[in-house]
Amino acid sequence: MALGPPSTSPRASTTIRELLSGGDLSYSFEFFPPKTDQGEVQLWRAIRELEPLAPTFVSVTYGAGGSTRDRTVRIIGRIAAHTTLTPVAHLTCVGHSRAELRSVIGAYADAGVRNILALRGDPEGGPGMPWVRHPEGFDHADELVSLVRELGDFCVGVAAFPEGHPEAVSLDADAEFLARKATSGADFAVTQFFFDADDYFALLERADRLACEIPIIPGIMPVTNVKQIQRFAALSGAAFPTDLGDRLMAVEDDPAAVRAIGVEVATDLCLKLLAGGAPGLHFYTLNRSTATREIYANVAGAPRSRGVS
Numbered sequence: 001m002a003l004g005p006p007s008t009s010p011r012a013s014t015t016i017r018e019l020l021s022g023g024d025l026s027y028s029f030e031f032f033p034p035k036t037d038q039g040e041v042q043l044w045r046a047i048r049e050l051e052p053l054a055p056t057f058v059s060v061t062y063g064a065g066g067s068t069r070d071r072t073v074r075i076i077g078r079i080a081a082h083t084t085l086t087p088v089a090h091l092t093c094v095g096h097s098r099a100e101l102r103s104v105i106g107a108y109a110d111a112g113v114r115n116i117l118a119l120r121g122d123p124e125g126g127p128g129m130p131w132v133r134h135p136e137g138f139d140h141a142d143e144l145v146s147l148v149r150e151l152g153d154f155c156v157g158v159a160a161f162p163e164g165h166p167e168a169v170s171l172d173a174d175a176e177f178l179a180r181k182a183t184s185g186a187d188f189a190v191t192q193f194f195f196d197a198d199d200y201f202a203l204l205e206r207a208d209r210l211a212c213e214i215p216i217i218p219g220i221m222p223v224t225n226v227k228q229i230q231r232f233a234a235l236s237g238a239a240f241p242t243d244l245g246d247r248l249m250a251v252e253d254d255p256a257a258v259r260a261i262g263v264e265v266a267t268d269l270c271l272k273l274l275a276g277g278a279p280g281l282h283f284y285t286l287n288r289s290t291a292t293r294e295i296y297a298n299v300a301g302a303p304r305s306r307g308v309s
Contacts, residue, residue, distance in 0.1 A: 081111075115155045116155075145185050160192070174206075195239065266291070
């Protein structure tokens with residue numbers, strides 16, 4: 001897909017820290033690097049269809065062990081150069097030495113990217129397998145946050161987990177890790193996807209007790225494919241609601257009906273989050289735009305309480 005001429009918009013080098021400081025609601029979209037040429041066409045179609053919504057930022061994921069590193073860097077660079085969007089590049093500790101991490105951070109800087117989402121990442125064997133640190137790498141995301149901040153004027157985001165990280169011994173311990181990342185220099189957090197607004201607000205309460213004051217943006221996963229979302233939920237440790245599963249399974253052979261239910265459920269969740277004071281919404285698009293655009297249309301302009309920051 002043709003990208004057009006390089007963008008002259010200053011947003012490519014704007015930090016999320018600056019964008020969030022104004023107090024406006026943040027709407028953001030996440031993409032993943034495709035594995036095929038056809039997938040790349042689909043990715044850019046989704047980007048171009050979502051660009052008119054003027055999201056606060058868009059992010060691009062980074063495969064385990066750096067398996068998509070080159071594609072992620074390339075796509076992030078093209079977003080920065082050829083769109084009006086503010087890109088956030090993912091970076092994980094998995095399988096990387098400190099020197100390799102410095103190299104990737106440098107590649108992002110060369111592409112004009114100032115925003116990085118610093119993650120520990122899943123073990124190389126997949127979720128549920130033991131974490132093995134690279135001999136010259138890091139064990140935790142807070143160490144990666146510190147490295148990114150040391151290497152330049154970057155804005156750094158981190159992950160948060162409304163239902164707790166699968167490896168956390170308790171919800172309180174998980175919140176302590178989030179607070180540690182904030183102390184190390186994180187500017188904001190984006191949550192793993194979830195289905196119950198109460199889990200998000202409970203996370204905010206735990207963070208508040210620890211004086212962790214960075215904005216925590218809730219992550220939303222629109223259900224467009226029953227088996228795919230159930231698999232993601234199992235891998236992430238997110239609880240997939242039984243009643244939602246029953247509704248979806250009843251229409252699993254009708255993709256339009258599945259998407260309609262997914263949009264309805266996600267819209268309801270988003271409205272509860274905004275009414276409760278969430279600073280915005282982060283959509284896991286799976287490189288598709290239809291459901292995300294429908295949900296956005298349903299919630300754009302929705303009232304937001306100022307009782308939660």
